[in-house]
Amino acid sequence: MKRDMENKEGDGKQRLLIVGGVAGGASCAARARRMSEKIEIIMFERGRYVSFANCGLPYYVGNVITDERDLLVATPNLFRRRFNIDVRLQSDVRAIDRQKQEIEVQNLQTGEIYHEKYNALVLAPGASPIRPPLPGIDLPAIYSIRTIPDSRQIRDWIIERDVKQAVIVGGGFIGLEMAENLTRRGISVTIIEMMPQLMPLLDPEMAVPLQEHVIANGVNLCLGDAVSGFSRNNDGNSITVSTKSGKSYSADMVLLAIGVRPEISLAREAGLEIGKLGGIRVNHQMRTSDEHIWAVGDAVEACDFVTGEWTLIPLAGPANRQGRIAADTILGRNSSFRGVQATAVCKVFNMTVAATGVSERTLRRTGSTGKIGEYEKIYLHPGHHVNYYPGAKPITIKLLFSPANGRVLGAQAVGEEGVDKRIDVISMAIQKGATVFDLEEAELCYAPQFGAAKDPVNIAGMIASNILRGDAAVAHWEDIDRTQSTILDVREPGEFLMGHYDGAINIPLGTLRDRMGDLPRDKEILAYCSVGQRSYYASRALRLNGFKAKNVSGGMTTYLARKSLKSS
């Protein structure tokens, strides 16, 4: 017998209560109704809106989205009419009585407190912006952006106070999107980020093109520094943001964008298991440690699809999938959440950064003793479409893979066009356990406007496959300073003169076969060019002629990014 909610014994209608009405909660409610017309569904939302477009808020501040109503994906009325779901706004769920299967709710408009019984309870309370307990943190000009009222307040403040300068604390998704949108409104922006890079999702060398782009668009960056406090200026309006290194920035407005923390107070007070990362612990069916309570979205820890480790991924896509799966399992389905891949994308001015799977940072942290073991990586810098068609923009791609079996572990990409596409294709590859050999043989759309006969995804696969087959040996710039090898630059003399690695010798690819005698047979030779293609040809020719040659992945382009890292 299926032990689902609809078919349980007992009197009266079975009740599903849902705490939180945005991505995960709203998805769960709608899905549950599609699974059962019999049960009663009530969704409680503390705020004044359900199912709003969280991810659109920065663009509402930036006046890209001008009508606030556009941010409302669904209204309580729509939930009632379409799905027969009772939505209660401004309703704070204050406590869970697990024995009685009952929640305590406060109507925030009237102050009234009441109780509701449940057969199944879903917690989708989300996460709240982190507000560190710094001196001055409660000054009026310091905002976070998480809700429609938040963004409305920021919009009002910008106009009322005629904001000219803003400081954004945090250089991740929200910080960068807000930097763009405040800049769009003519505000001078400084980003203060504790890590020495923007967008900690990316490995540091991959963030370099993004940082250059953001600076080129007039944003001031203060990386590797932390805010120590805020103080009101003498003019009474603006505030000064001080950093640990001793810098200070004057601002008419501060935006805190240093991340979010799962909202777990309700779950913790009810005695539900909490994970080590501070999220509600659930199983693959999104069920908590209480068999009648499920949890979804930003408040839960999820399993990383690649590493198998618990992780916090506050993104809308996984939240929606989790909501559906909770509804399914509540109604007796055997659905299961496959984990998160951490696929993410962000557009900042004209640049797109995206990633899927694990980063090298994560792989270093988990180490070779983890589930994955050793890893290898490559860099490439192809055009987003063929170069013969006007408008090709370079994409910088980093691919991480297992040298043991070729399995694709992760990818990061930065560029102006076609970045999301390549990461989406690799995301599907990772989902299906694909190897770099599969990327090599992928058959992707090619017309001059879209790609190339060898798409960047193919090229990434080819470079990695060549390494795995032993056709190419790879070297990385970060290892070169420690090496005694001969460094060979195979670019044309003109390119060499424009800048090269100190101590490199220059033998252009076209003359290499005639000049192999100039190279040592007993020493390792590390060949590089502009992006790594010509030096691959060179290293192949050298290896086939008996030299110990390796190709330096990513060429000068990757070198310059690394160099900029060190100097910053």
Added chain:
Amino acid sequence: MKRDMENKEGDGKQRLLIVGGVAGGASCAARARRMSEKIEIIMFERGRYVSFANCGLPYYVGNVITDERDLLVATPNLFRRRFNIDVRLQSDVRAIDRQKQEIEVQNLQTGEIYHEKYNALVLAPGASPIRPPLPGIDLPAIYSIRTIPDSRQIRDWIIERDVKQAVIVGGGFIGLEMAENLTRRGISVTIIEMMPQLMPLLDPEMAVPLQEHVIANGVNLCLGDAVSGFSRNNDGNSITVSTKSGKSYSADMVLLAIGVRPEISLAREAGLEIGKLGGIRVNHQMRTSDEHIWAVGDAVEACDFVTGEWTLIPLAGPANRQGRIAADTILGRNSSFRGVQATAVCKVFNMTVAATGVSERTLRRTGSTGKIGEYEKIYLHPGHHVNYYPGAKPITIKLLFSPANGRVLGAQAVGEEGVDKRIDVISMAIQKGATVFDLEEAELCYAPQFGAAKDPVNIAGMIASNILRGDAAVAHWEDIDRTQSTILDVREPGEFLMGHYDGAINIPLGTLRDRMGDLPRDKEILAYCSVGQRSYYASRALRLNGFKAKNVSGGMTTYLARKSLKSS
């Protein structure tokens, strides 16, 4: 012992000869050099260029690409210097002596005839445009476009003859790209296509938005009609194109774009096996029926990855992959060609059409007794990104899948933005044997500019998965005229009044639960809305309340495309 070319016994250098120097031949040559520094490689090309950007030619005619040199991906000099490959242009390989392992070559500049021995021979002769033996086919104004000289002649003709009107015969890739590019040059274009649709790669109902877009951009379409002949007009310059249905069009220029035919004369005269479709027959190693001869590119038949049938796919991507695989196997590697998925894309004015895997046309042809068996399909019309962010453009997607196991069989998409991305993701899914359940659970890039928390690929997967799980039953418009079912329109009254299916009754989704009594319990109910989402909700509610409800896939949007098919 590896029986590869490099390690064969015998005197002197081993020789690899390659006939044809564009995509497949050039890839093969470069790859072979990377596999061996010892062998001699000679590439013979009948034309004056190797490795040119065939796919860029229409844009050279349209002055999007203005410098002819941009079309040269590689030159003979580059092949010699980088790869130590001897490239011989204007060299016609006239015969193969398989016993002697020798080819006969004519130097087209000097007329000289000579012979070259080979250890391995690769045929990459390509395909030639079909020129049907119609009356007047040899008139001077009638062109094909396959080479750089072809496009140069067309450019010259346009200027010299001040071309005002052009007829394009054939509405596939080249015909459509040329229609755009000639229109760009101010020329009035008529496309005559024998099939009743443009872009025969697509199923007919999917070509409708493309046809509307092309017409909206000023192109005149003559579909379902064939050219019967050409005649010179009295002015001595323009010609009249007559069709079988009795129409006639005056044109200053005609472009033949009715497809290509594999160049197999050399192979056939050498007695190599030719397939039923008229391409050179090769095995998975790209080896012909002669163990010393390989063939790659547009001249060969390839195995369809999904159906397992032989097919002709004259595309650059597969040609490149085949060239690499031929080189690998010649040099002793165990590489194997996995077949073609027929992934293709074409941009026409502002519209992109793309497809991967099989079409419904192919599935109907192979029938339920084929390798695939039964199939099911769905239509959807999501925005290319969230609607709350400005600029969302609809994509029409058709997904074909196996109802037996959910395996994704093929997909087609039409729209202005993000079309190539969704087809590339589905292409990777097909490559890895993914099911619609995998599409449902895919984790793709989401930021407002790029997609949605539920990406179109997810939605396609969800719709199909709901059918396979039995949660939704699907109906298709083409079956509805034959049905006695109740047709239910669940849109709002205002939408209903703007146009609806004849005989449909209108009960908006929001009032459905109150008005279920108006619906028959003993008859099938087919629900539709604008795109199929609200009617999915409606059909779920009806089914859970005991009605026999189905959802009509794609809603009014798909209905209108089908209706336009019938009326044309």
